[in-house]
Amino acid sequence: MGKLLEVKDLAVSFQTYFGEVEAVRGVSFHVDKGETVALVGESGCGKSVTANSIMQLLPMPPAFYKNGQILFEGEDIVKKSDKEMQKIRGNKISMIFQDPMTSLNPTMKIGKQIIEGILKHQKLSRHEAKKKAIEMLELVSVPQPEKRINQYPHEFSGGMRQRVMIALAMVSNPELLIADEPTTALDVTVQAQILDLMKQIQDKLGTAIILITHDLGVVADISDRVIVMYAGKIMEEGTTDEIFKNPKHPYTRKLLGSVPRLDMDRNESLHSIEGTPPDLYRPPKGCPFFDRCDKAMVICKDHMPNKEYHSDSHYSYCWLNHPMAKAADEGSEI
Ligand SMILES: Nc1ncnc2c1ncn2[C@@H]1O[C@H](COP(=O)(O)OP(=O)(O)OP(=O)(O)O)[C@@H](O)[C@H]1O
Ligand SMILES: [Mg+2]
Structure with a gap:
């Protein structure tokens, strides 16, 4: 399968009153046509900035x-003008966000919003667009779509609103759907339903998906590959199987929280990694996970590890994985 999206050494900063925030610091990855790639990591690690960079x-x-x-379909998005970007955004690349209420217009009926979305992308009569809007709601399993199109967003449940957002994102039949924490605001059962729905739509339409989440638990069933980010950098990437069965970076292990290890703390869990991510005003010179890593070595503090490959599809940035790091399994004193 061909590469649909290729992000190469992307670095994005914010100029603030207090100085430069280095939000994304040299990130490279790709997305093939029709596959699902999960972008995971704790809050503030640069997931949304990466996604929003792709969308400009x-x-x-x-x-x-x-x-x-x-590079999207071989063309550099960074160099595109606003006008060129408008043709790509919401057309070839669509995005859905965590809170549909901020993206849906609360003053407009659901049907009208979808119809306008359709008319933006396709030359159809209003009548045809309405028919298509009903089909779209059926696609995302909203019951009684003929009736529902006459309702307002506040008359929908959170899960149903997110389905509408997916329908809206899919009206242009995009090549790539970026879903930024699409299920975080929903309860666990609805979360699973929405992810399942995204998978079904992908199977039907062949859309590639970048799924952004801080919760590794939700990506296992839906993603082909997982990219683990920390402090604006990629720490590890692999197939979902490689990341879950054979995580190579201590940060990934902590995120997983359930990989059996002899030295594992009983209380260690998905959301309780001790300490906080580093300040991105002055990011550390070495491995950014250094001060939270219980396997940190002297070198980690000042030197960023090289990329070490564990298979064609699996790599990590960690000194423990250096071919000469004998102490890999024992760790060593700082
Ligand atoms: N407008 C802004 N001005 C200054 N700094 C910003 C701005 N937007 C984001 N940042 C900083 O960029 C870094 C990355 O933020 P980002 O939103 O990408 O995190 P995230 O991984 O999506 O986190 P979350 O899981 O909380 O959504 C953070 O340190 C954040 O404070
Ligand atoms: Mg975010």
């Missing part, structure tokens, strides 16, 4: 591209 949705200033390329 960052406010510039204060944001600015420092380096890198974002």
Whole structure:
């Protein structure tokens, strides 16, 4: 399968009153046609900035591209004008966000919003667009769509609103759907239903998906590959199987929280990694996870590890994985 999106050494910063925030610091990854790639990591690690860079949705200033390329179908998005970007955004690439209420217009009926979305992308009569809007609601399993199109967003439940958002994102039949924490605001059962729905739509329409979440638990069933980010950098990437069965970075292990290890703390869980991510005003020179890592070595503090491959599809940035790091399993004193 061909590469749909290729992000190469992307660096994005914000110029603030207090100085430069280095939000994304040299991130490279790709997305193939029709696959699902999960972007995971704790709050503030640069997931949304990466996604919004792809969509060119960052406010510039204060944001600015420092380096890198974002190739979509071989063309660099970073270099596109606003006008060119309008043709791509919401058309070839669509995005859904955590809170549908902020994206849906509360004063407009659901049907009208979808119809307008359809008319923006396709030359159809209003009548045809209405028929299509009903079909779209059926696609995302909203019951009684003929009736529902006459209702307002506040008459929908959170899960149903998110389904509407997915329908809206899919009206243009995009090549790539970026879903930024699409289920975080929903309860667990509805979360699973929405992810399941996204998978079904992908199977039907062949859309590639970037799924952004801080919760590794939700990506296992839906994603083909997982990219783990921390402090604006990628720490590890692999197939979902590789990341879950054979995580190589201590941060990934902590995120997983359930990989059996002899030295594992009983209370260690998905959301309780001790300490906080580093300040991105002055990011550390070495491995950014250094001060929270219980396996940290002297070198980690000042030197960023190289990329170490564990298979064709699996790599990590950690000194423990250096071929000469004998102490890999024992760790060593700082
Ligand atoms: N407009 C802004 N001005 C200054 N700094 C910003 C701005 N937007 C984001 N940042 C900073 O960029 C970094 C990355 O933020 P980002 O929103 O990408 O995190 P995230 O991984 O999406 O987190 P979350 O899981 O909380 O959504 C953070 O340190 C954040 O404070
Ligand atoms: Mg975010």
